[in-house]
Amino acid sequence: MANDAGGAAAGIGASLLRREDERHLLGRGSFVPDIKLPGTMEVAFVRSPHAHARIRGIAKPAGGERRVFTAADLPRLRPIRVETQAPGAKSPPWPPLATDKVRYVGEAIAACLAPTRAEAEDLAAQITVDYEPLAAVVDAPRDMQGSRHPVHEGWSDNLFSERVFAGGDIEAAARAAEITVRREYRMNRQSGAPLEGRAVLAYRDWRLDEIVIHASTQTPHTLRVAIGEILGIDLRRLRVVAPDVGGGFGPKARLYPEEIILAALALELDQPLRWVEDRTEHLLTAAHSRDHHYQVTAYASRDGRILGIDAEIVVDAGAYGLWPQGPYQEAAMAARCLPGPYAIANYRCRALTVATNKTPMGPYRGVGRPGACFAIERTIDEVARAAGRDPVEVRMLNIVRPEQMPFTSIGGMRFDNGNYPESLRLCAELLDLPGLRSRQRRGEPDGRVIGIGFAVFAEQTAHGAAEFVARGAAIVPGFESCTARILPDGSLVLMVGIQSHGQGLETALSQIAHHELGIDPARIAVRHGDTETSAFGFGTFASRSMVMSGGAVARASRALRDKLNRIGAHLLQCDVAAVRCRDGAVRGPQGSVSIAEIAKVAHLRMDGLPPGVDPLLEAVATYEPAVGTGVFSYATHGAVVAVDPETGFVELLDFAVAEDCGTMINPMLVEGQIRGGVVQGIGTALYEEIPYDEAGQPLAGTLADYLMPGAAEMPAIKIGHLHTPAAATEYGMKGMGEGGAVGPPAAIANAVRDALSALGAEVNETPITPRRVLAAIEQARFRVGGPTG
Amino acid sequence: MTAIRVIVNGAEVIDNVAPRTSLGDWLREGRNLTGTHLACEHGVCGACTVLVDGEPIRACLMLAAAGEGSEVRTIEGFDADPLMMALRDAFHRRHALQCGFCTSGMLITAWDLIRRGKASSAAEIRRGLAGNICRCTGYTNIVAAIAEAATAAEGVGDGE
Numbered sequence: 001m002a003n004d005a006g007g008a009a010a011g012i013g014a015s016l017l018r019r020e021d022e023r024h025l026l027g028r029g030s031f032v033p034d035i036k037l038p039g040t041m042e043v044a045f046v047r048s049p050h051a052h053a054r055i056r057g058i059a060k061p062a063g064g065e066r067r068v069f070t071a072a073d074l075p076r077l078r079p080i081r082v083e084t085q086a087p088g089a090k091s092p093p094w095p096p097l098a099t100d101k102v103r104y105v106g107e108a109i110a111a112c113l114a115p116t117r118a119e120a121e122d123l124a125a126q127i128t129v130d131y132e133p134l135a136a137v138v139d140a141p142r143d144m145q146g147s148r149h150p151v152h153e154g155w156s157d158n159l160f161s162e163r164v165f166a167g168g169d170i171e172a173a174a175r176a177a178e179i180t181v182r183r184e185y186r187m188n189r190q191s192g193a194p195l196e197g198r199a200v201l202a203y204r205d206w207r208l209d210e211i212v213i214h215a216s217t218q219t220p221h222t223l224r225v226a227i228g229e230i231l232g233i234d235l236r237r238l239r240v241v242a243p244d245v246g247g248g249f250g251p252k253a254r255l256y257p258e259e260i261i262l263a264a265l266a267l268e269l270d271q272p273l274r275w276v277e278d279r280t281e282h283l284l285t286a287a288h289s290r291d292h293h294y295q296v297t298a299y300a301s302r303d304g305r306i307l308g309i310d311a312e313i314v315v316d317a318g319a320y321g322l323w324p325q326g327p328y329q330e331a332a333m334a335a336r337c338l339p340g341p342y343a344i345a346n347y348r349c350r351a352l353t354v355a356t357n358k359t360p361m362g363p364y365r366g367v368g369r370p371g372a373c374f375a376i377e378r379t380i381d382e383v384a385r386a387a388g389r390d391p392v393e394v395r396m397l398n399i400v401r402p403e404q405m406p407f408t409s410i411g412g413m414r415f416d417n418g419n420y421p422e423s424l425r426l427c428a429e430l431l432d433l434p435g436l437r438s439r440q441r442r443g444e445p446d447g448r449v450i451g452i453g454f455a456v457f458a459e460q461t462a463h464g465a466a467e468f469v470a471r472g473a474a475i476v477p478g479f480e481s482c483t484a485r486i487l488p489d490g491s492l493v494l495m496v497g498i499q500s501h502g503q504g505l506e507t508a509l510s511q512i513a514h515h516e517l518g519i520d521p522a523r524i525a526v527r528h529g530d531t532e533t534s535a536f537g538f539g540t541f542a543s544r545s546m547v548m549s550g551g552a553v554a555r556a557s558r559a560l561r562d563k564l565n566r567i568g569a570h571l572l573q574c575d576v577a578a579v580r581c582r583d584g585a586v587r588g589p590q591g592s593v594s595i596a597e598i599a600k601v602a603h604l605r606m607d608g609l610p611p612g613v614d615p616l617l618e619a620v621a622t623y624e625p626a627v628g629t630g631v632f633s634y635a636t637h638g639a640v641v642a643v644d645p646e647t648g649f650v651e652l653l654d655f656a657v658a659e660d661c662g663t664m665i666n667p668m669l670v671e672g673q674i675r676g677g678v679v680q681g682i683g684t685a686l687y688e689e690i691p692y693d694e695a696g697q698p699l700a701g702t703l704a705d706y707l708m709p710g711a712a713e714m715p716a717i718k719i720g721h722l723h724t725p726a727a728a729t730e731y732g733m734k735g736m737g738e739g740g741a742v743g744p745p746a747a748i749a750n751a752v753r754d755a756l757s758a759l760g761a762e763v764n765e766t767p768i769t770p771r772r773v774l775a776a777i778e779q780a781r782f783r784v785g786g787p788t789g
Numbered sequence: 790m791t792a793i794r795v796i797v798n799g800a801e802v803i804d805n806v807a808p809r810t811s812l813g814d815w816l817r818e819g820r821n822l823t824g825t826h827l828a829c830e831h832g833v834c835g836a837c838t839v840l841v842d843g844e845p846i847r848a849c850l851m852l853a854a855a856g857e858g859s860e861v862r863t864i865e866g867f868d869a870d871p872l873m874m875a876l877r878d879a880f881h882r883r884h885a886l887q888c889g890f891c892t893s894g895m896l897i898t899a900w901d902l903i904r905r906g907k908a909s910s911a912a913e914i915r916r917g918l919a920g921n922i923c924r925c926t927g928y929t930n931i932v933a934a935i936a937e938a939a940t941a942a943e944g945v946g947d948g949e
């Protein structure tokens with residue numbers, strides 16, 4: 001592949017093509033299952049078939065001693081425990097291999113080892129576990145205050161946490177209301193489903209006296225911290241490597257039992273061990289997400305101005321809290337985002353996080369935001385309907401205006417800057433709203449009905465210490481690091497604590513170093529995802545890596561530039577104030593010296609160094625944004641749907657995004673993130689769901705029952721940009737990795753509602769399946785025709 | 790164990806395989822051809838697509854033993870192929886991959902669509918990709934890249 005870097009076209013704002021592409025296009029990427037070590041044993045797990053049961057005994061087959069490992073065989077395995085300072089929060093211990101009880105279908109009970117996976121599965125099938133099944137907790141709103149067998153012993157209820165968020169005077173808003181809208185919403189449980197599942201390869205390196213763990217993870221450094229703590233060994237004896245990772249989206253930003261178990265086995269056995277998650281295991285045991293229930297009451301004036309929101313949010317968090325942040329942040333984030341990008345004066349929200357006998361809940365692109373956006377944006381549309389006004393007009397009436405910035409929402413989000421109304425206007429323009437409205441009036445020749453829906457949201461990104469401390473987090477991911485090293489030939493290596501798994505950070509970070517130093521990106525390597533090569537960092541999640549790691553790269557590059565200038569000025573025999581580092585050289589009034597020449601002096605010819613300047617060209621820098629509460633990207637998503645009232649089938653005709661993420665380092669990558677996120681959001685809106693039956697059995701175990709969006713049913717996605725650089729970050733960047741997935745459920749549900757308005761039907765639950773659409777139409781007909789008229 | 794003789798990427802391979810070993814596992818574990826990815830192992834996602842006797846096949850669904858006497862071509866076997874070169878170049882320029890896990894399967898499926906003349910419009914390409922899941926890109930850029938390579942291929946001939 002051609003090297004596309006060169007000159008100004010490679011710096012900030014350039015759509016530089018990705019350096020990551022070549023290896024994947026040639027089929028030469030290196031994912032965990034691609035790494036081959038002689039003598040590797042494959043691991044298969046015995047997993048609970050019950051949602052809730054006591055374990056009375058485990059019987060191993062004869063001869064299975066060194067091949068079957070239960071909790072009793074691995075005394076090193078201490079329980080995973082999430083620390084939290086969140087008031088009133090409960091944090092149950094989670095044994096990596098179940099001891100006396102299982103609490104969800106798929107929970108690991110024993111690890112079985114064999115030369116091939118098939119043989120390891122054969123072995124797992126020979127283990128007999130004696131269970132005493134218990135009634136399962138499966139309905140979070142029903143069972144949160146208690147159940148016959150609580151999920152965790154010693155609990156009187158099933159609540160991980162309960163918090164109330166309030167501001168203003170909601171009772172006064174209720175009294176003043178001319179319009180009151182009440183709705184219940186539900187965003188159902190789903191999987192993050194990166195195309196590559198999880199995977200772990202662990203082995204002992206005798207020479208370095210360490211355990212090496214290759215894992216498909218977004219957070220290698222914190223994983224090392226957790227494994228060290230749980231197994232009780234020094235971090236110097238643990239190396240965690242995340243090589244190529246086939247998508248993450250949040251579920252891979254958590255510690256899992258399998259990672260600890262394989263590390264413990266590697267300490268025990270003198271053999272490499274590998275576990276590669278299959279798709280059924282992924283759907284059963286990798287973090288689930290969403291599963292929010294909302295009750296929302298909106299109070300408004302006659303013209304549609306929102307006076308107050310009164311709400312209850314119940315999040316079904318599953319059986320355990322995933323390390324490090326536990327189950328708490330989902331409900332709290334939803335509660336704080338529920339007032340949306342609107343100037344609302346009065347608010348009350350009770351947010352409950354419930355333990356159930358289901359797979360533990362973890363982050364997935366957007367975390368609590370898609371649910372909150374769904375609830376508030378659906379509600380705004382209903383307020384508009386009650387006021388007899390267009391939903392776009394009612395949004396304009398309530399939205400935070402640019403002259404109000406910075407604006408702290410009643411949910412406590414401090415929006416830094418931007419023109420929110422303009423994103424709404426631009427999105428409507430991208431879809432040609434007037435044209436659609438007249439098409440809608442004309443009607444469709446095929447009997448379908450079309451509808452248009454919008455969703456506006458602001459997205460907290462790159463939040464630092466202030467935000468995580470306020471959440472009561474025990475681990476505060478407030479910074480990132482970069483070690484920048486110029487080698488003797490003038491090429492540059494950036495070693496960073498984040499992990500890039502599709503975002504293109506190897507490319508984008510090299511653009512920043514290129515901007516600061518003028519080194520051709522083709523001469524810059526970016527090393528990430530390895531505790532051995534970089535200083536500590538938190539990893540890639542929460543739309544933080546470009547802002548945080550990019551900031552660290554900028555600072556480390558500048559430190560190198562200062563040193564290059566000092567050495568360069570000395571070589572040019574001029575004052576350091578008279579030189580500039582530009583286009584790969586230090587330039588003075590009378591001439592220039594290339595970075596390669598300076599690098600040679602700094603390493604191989606130290607006799608050329610100025611007095612008092614040390615050899616080497618290496619800098620370590622950390623970075624956290626000037627504001628710890630995050631910088632806010634924002635967007636309006638618009639969806640156009642055609643609904644068939646006979647079949648309930650929803651076709652997506654068009655989708656547009658008008659967004660602002662401040663300064664874009666690489667617009668091509670930004671648009672890639674937006675489109676990918678939108679299609680995931682469309683999956684939430686229309687297809688993806690893991691239902692559970694009353695016994696706590698998950699009903700989607702393959703990709704035949706768990707539907708993911710395919711190319712055939714996706715529209716091309718239109719994108720329009722606004723540009724409001726952040727004041728608190730390097731170059732004015734804002735994070736933007738998650739927003740794409742936030743808006744689609746709300747925009748599509750509003751579009752479906754718009755299409756069905758003549759029938760009076762609405763669908764307030766995702767995914768909006770044909771069955772749910774038909775049920776809504778049926779219900780509306782019953783309402784119209786029924787006794788209450 | 791079953792003895793098999795298979796042409797893999799142009800070279801004859803003789804091996805013994807367990808009857809239950811899938812072609813995908815055999816290619817990856819037995820032949821170290823790790824460019825063939827496994828993402829569902831039940832025939833839905835298309836990540837494992839390879840050519841068997843010129844036809845796209847899900848390597849997770851076919852048994853290695855059933856490959857006896859056939860010719861298998863994996864992503865590693867296209868290095869000098871002009872149509873694949875055009876596709877790779879278009880995928881690169883159009884930003885049609887992110888994590889890269891679906892990419893081998895996407896490329897082989899796209900190669901086959903173009904060869905069969907089934908890539909003449911965006912809608913046709915989207916239909917042709919119905920059996921290949923990408924979780925990262927949202928497909929827009931994949932469709933654009935394939936359309937571009939298809940147009941380029943018209944001038945190049947049939948790509949072999």
Ligand code: FES
Pocket residue numbers: 826827828829830831832833834835836837838847848849850
């Ligand atoms: S791995 Fe073969 S189709 Fe998914």
Ligand code: FES
Pocket residue numbers: 195246247502885886887888889890891892922923924925926
């Ligand atoms: S690029 Fe990640 S699945 Fe397609």
